[in-house]
Amino acid sequence: MAEAFLTARDSFSCPICLDLLKDPVTIPCGHNFCLDCIEDCWDEDDQRGVYSCPQCRHSFTPRPVLNKNNLIAEMVEKIKTMKFQAPPGSPADSPAGSLAGSGDVECDVCSGTKLRAVKSCLVCLASYCEAHIQPHYESPAFKKHKLVEASMNLQDKICSLHDKLLEVFCRTDQKCICLLCSLDEHSGHKTVSAAAEKTEKQRQLGQNREDCKRIIQQKEKDVRELTQVMEDLMRSAQAAVEDSEKIFTELIESIERRRSEVKELIRAQEKTELSQAEDLLKKLEQEIADLRRRDAELEQLSHSEDHIHFLQDYLSLPALPGVTKFYNINTKPQFSIEFVKKLVSEMEQLNWFSKLEIVKISKVHTIRAAEPKTRKEFMK
Template identity: 55%
Template sequence: MFKAKPHFDRPSLAMKAKKAPSTAKLQQEAISCSICLDPLMSPVTIACGHSYCMSCINVHWDREDRYKVYSCPQCRQSFTPRPVLVKSTVLADLVEQLQLKDIGLNKTIADHCYAGPEDVACDVCTGRKMKAVKSCLSCPASYCETHLQPHYDAPPLKKHKLVNPSKNLQENICYRHDEVMKVFCRTDQQSICYLCTMEEHKGHETVPAAAERAKKQKKLQESRQQIYQRIQDQEKDVKLLQQEVEAINVSADKAVEDSEEIFCELIGFLWKRSSEVKQQIRSQQETEVSRVKDVQEKLEQEITELKRKDAELEQLSHTEDHNQFLLNYPSLPALSESTHSSSINIHPLRHFEDVTAAVAELRDKLKDILTEDCRTISCVISDVDVLLARPDGMSRADFLKFSVFVSEDPNSMYRDMLLPVWYHTKRYLKQNQSFPSHPDRFTYYFQVMSDKGLLGRNYWEVDWRGSGACVAAAYRSGTVAEHAFGFNDKSWALNCTPTGYTFYHNSIETPVSGPVSSRVGVYLDHRAGTLAFYSVSGTMTLLCRVQTMFTQAIYPGLRLQRSKGDTASFIKPQ
């Protein structure tokens, strides 16, 4: 990548030379440097045949010095060793002749080569100074293209260190002795001249500045290599995170789609049950109405017949002839009892109200179930965590976000263990408690487990006093009542004493160093397989950490020594 020099505005020149012939344009391109795009200055032609300004190709090859392979910017042909550049006299004359044909162009080029306020001026030029193309750290001075040429031609000057034009060359001069500072004082960590080594820096550890540069350059390269490696690692992490983002999005979209389908299925099931209940109600309604109407019709028929009979009796009652009355009376049929009215038993007016009550009860049950299950679903959603938190980078405030209140399970408590007064005074009863037999009860060790298993992220604390206590975490299933915590592969235990800590798992004892405190914190990240124990005082100090894969819920546990006065209890972290 080449940085082109500021150059004159070719379009504006073309505007001034409105009718310039096309051959002039071709000639102008032929004498231009492909690097800076300006007319060739001290032109050189390299082995592949391409021509450049001497300063431009030198700057380009300076950048390739560390590879020791030098290439042509146009055709990329490579050369080893670095070619010796010689000014092309013929090409320089051609450029000069073409420039003289156009005074305006020549003036523009000259103006472009003069140093401006922001440029580094040549220290050799008199009158109006030209721009410097290089600064020499050995001289020290800055040179334009013309005055720099001796540094390329004279053998003694070829060894000088040339750099890009710099305004800070005076910083390389010792202000006391006016000498170039070529020595580095490691004692005072500053650059000095050779005269300084005989005076105020006498007896100090000094080395050539180039040697110190080489040493620091090596460290710089090592730092750059570390940075490069870190960049590579982090770019891999970024790629993994991008893949994880895509996986999260795909998984979330699938979960939304599946959830909608399941809820639609559930809603469809409810609609189906609603339709069935509606159909049952209507069917029962039709049956009951039909039965009632059937009885109603028969009663209405009886009423009509009774009214007819009543009319006959009324007519007979108005007969004035006694003999005629007595003659017709026996022919009247006897009044029979009603076949329906006696069987009618109207229930209290509730009808289908019981159905409404039953459906309402079902609604309430479904609400309770859905509310509880939705809480569970919300917890499952909240537990989705791609970037698992590392306990190393967590503060106490972070731990407290996951604090849980742990209570003992009386059914697991050793039969003669002192039962704590539940969490108010944190004191223990003075008399032993005799607990009934239970399959979960510890029968040999003064141990107790929590009444609830833990999943996800949780943090709890234990306060212990006396000659010692054991803070444990264990599986409920597979924890043998005769085993002490830490002496099987189903439990992890930190034994705490006034003199220090010891960690136990699967009967393996591991000494643990750390400040002794009467309070121990335990952090569990079930999904990440992390179990960590902390000494809690003014600050939290990591004592030990387990990294495994948990296959069951974890139950906090405690074990006391048999010494009188030993106590331990779960406390709520604050």
């Protein structure tokens, strides 16, 4: 059954990409290819004007017109639905053997087309499909072999110095070692089993997740507070604009130009304040997103059954950022329009007052402080 399945698959594989035919076409010499594969191949022959078969090298002029071979396409679809069934004796709950796809671990024993590996042996340093793992289940010779979920990085679990399994953790040097290492260059160091160290690191990982969640909650609170500050800024700015509009409409024609200037400067100040707040809001949201992604990675790592993989990944984790306040915004900014009220009763000083106050507002907008880095700086 397995031989027939693999033979059928090979018969309908593209000679260029070596995968099952996709949109199969048959060229004049009789060979079959994926439409995209042969098109890409012939595109490179456009300058010569002579097109050849990548398999038999037969040449064609002009470029043949390609049409999908529906019969072969139907056969390919049937092959895709086929499954290679594992032989009797496999665990009842194991899935049927299937072809190794992208990202799957391939069986090291399968020749030709590889099936998906279901287990890896830390003693043999090999991965096996359902069929080829059976001797490990059935033969007493493999009874003491350590089986784990299929893994691509088996060599990472082997000591590069002694070619032995990494099953000890040196707390002195903070690294995974083999038993011979513990008796040699790590002699006298504080060592424990990888399983024991994983248990300890698992506990620390749980604390890291709690810290991460706490930081997320704090930053979410900062976002809510900053959003409220932004709303207050907009309301305050809008109120200032409305007040200035009401006052300036009562003034004589000679101060119309001043009214427009004040309105423009208030808007400019609003824009400046909101720009800072929006920049900080984006920064906080990005940090929260980064922390959520970090938490997801920590959660995934916490479920790892592979001690060595867990310890190696855990030791490479960067430290969590601390909780800091990044903003300090005046929730009730002053948009000065007091001079406008004075102008109503003191018309004789109109020009002097208007010029003086406009200069004050201009300084707020043009003399902008350095970009705030902390909450304290932002509140200034």
